[in-house]
Amino acid sequence: MLDTLDRLTPGSFPPIRRQSLQAPQVNLGYLCNQQCQHCHVDAGPRRTENMDATTIDLVIAKLEELRIEVLALQGGLKLCEVRSAFLRRNH
Numbered sequence: 057m058l059d060t061l062d063r064l065t066p067g068s069f070p071p072i073r074r075q076s077l078q079a080p081q082v083n084l085g086y087l088c089n090q091q092c093q094h095c096h097v098d099a100g101p102r103r104t105e106n107m108d109a110t111t112i113d114l115v116i117a118k119l120e121e122l123r124i125e126v127l128a129l130q131g132g133l134k135l136c137e138v139r140s141a142f143l144r145r146n147h
């Protein structure tokens with residue numbers, strides 16, 4: 057195993073500071089008509105996990121609470137359907 061302890065000690069690299077949340081990303085589900093080897097969520101046609109309406113409402117409420125104007129949506133086949141739900145609730 058590579059020893060990385062020396063990379064954690066203070067050095068000349070400037071400190072990284074977290075700023076306010078500006079553009080969160082929401083993954084809508086794992087159902088997809090593709091089954092790409094590079095998929096980072098292991099989506100596919102046999103996956104059934106998708107965001108439900110209650111969770112969509114929670115996400116929208118949090119966006120409003122935090123006054124976030126940009127939301128990145130990602131997901132498989134469910135994307136169009138859930139994206140429509142987001143748009144319907146936001147207008």
Ligand code: SF4
Nearest residue numbers: 088090091092095099
């Ligand atoms: S979500 Fe994207 S990367 Fe994953 S299987 Fe579907 S098309 Fe491929």
